Amino acid sequence: MTNSKIILVTGATAGFGKAIALQFAASGWDVxxxxxxxxRLEALASEMxxxxxxxxxxxxxxxxxRQSVKAQLEALPEDWQAIDVLVNNAGLALGRDTFDQADMDDWETxxxxxxxxxxxVSRGVLPYFEKRGKGHIINIGSTAAKDVYPMGxxxxxxxxAVEAISKAQRIDLLSKKIKVTAxxxxxxxxxxxxxxxxxxxxxxxKVYEGYHALEAKDIADIAFYVANLPEHVCINDLVVTCTAQANAFFTHKEV
Known part of the structure; x- marks a missing residue:
């Protein structure tokens, strides 16, 4: 058995997910x-x-x-079931087209x-949180949740929806002492x-020309911070941009 804390990170093969996994591993968490x-998963596991x-x-x-998620999470070895933090990071954007031109397969994905x-994944991990009487869900959303932009x-x-689900989780899981951060x-x-x-x-x-965008490590730092606050403290909602970006609409580019 181990006394280390445990974090579960979805979409961990690249980007935010990989950076978050590395950040917590570097601080002694099991992942x-x-x-x-x-x-990629196996290579990252060996590296950490x-x-x-x-x-x-x-x-x-x-x-x-759904069935694969359910089967794998239900079958977690006993010494991996004491999960402290779940990071729902897996996600993507596909296409940048007007509503009438967008690929409906992209919508489905x-x-x-x-x-x-x-x-x-949240439902799969929830029984382990409930058994321990605590837990923390961190959902990775986007400024796109705050401002709808053209061709988005x-x-x-x-x-x-991620923002709304986060609010609903926070309400419905309040009595179970489960934190929810978006x-x-x-x-x-x-x-x-x-x-x-x-x-x-x-x-x-072209998306990143003319300014210094956020880096994956920036979001990993923030996830680590919110996950390590005292048990009575929960940061509910955070909007994070680079200095050159005001919101989903306005970005200042040096050209």
């Missing part, structure tokens, strides 16, 4: 990492174990697959990942835009 890319001497449990599944996946339509809708990052230079533009590096680069 459950999930994602679809098994080789070697660098920080902590335990890592990689779980390969797609958060959109965003809805299934950003909303349903968050719900499935369904992505913005999914992140608005972190809403603005523009961040990760794989996000590469995925959104389906591998178009030139289009992705």
């Amino acid at each position: 459950i990492i999930t994602g679809r890319r098994q080789r 174990e070697a660098a920080y001497g902590i335990r890592v449990l990689p779980l390969t599944f797609d958060v959109r697959d 965003m809805i299934d990942t950003n909303i349903k996946g968050l719900l499935y 339509n369904v992505y913005c809708a999914t992140k608005s 972190i809403h990052p603005g523009a961040a230079q990760t794989e996000f835009s590469i995925v959104r533009f389906k591998g178009d590096q030139a289009e992705s680069d």
Whole structure:
């Protein structure tokens, strides 16, 4: 048995999820990492174990697959069940098109990942929180939850749903002493835009030209801070942008 705290991070193979996993591992937390890319998960697990001497449990599944999420989380080994923090990070944007031109398959993927996946994983981890009488859910949202922007339509809708679900979780789980924090990052230079533009590096680069965007480590620092506050303190909602960004609409670029 171990006395280390345990964090579960979804979408841990890149971006915010990977940075968050590394941040907590560096501080001695044991880490459950999930994602679809098994080789990346296993490589990250080996890296963290070697660098920080902590335990890592990689779980390969797609958060959109309700049955796989349920099966894997129900089957957690007993010494991994005392989860302290869940970070619902898995999410994506696909396409940047007007409502009438958007690919409906992209809509389905965003809805299934950003909303349903968050719900499935939260429900899968909840019994472990309830058994211990405490826990902390950190949902990674977006400034897109606060301001709908042109050609953001369904992505913005999914992140608005993350905000609403976070509020609902906070209310419904209040008596169970479960904290719920929503972190809403603005523009961040990760794989996000590469995925959104389906591998178009030139289009992705344009998003970040002329200013210093957020970095994955910035969000990892914030997640670590909110997860390590005293038990009686919960930061409910955080909007985080780089200095050059005011909100989802306004970014100052040096050109």
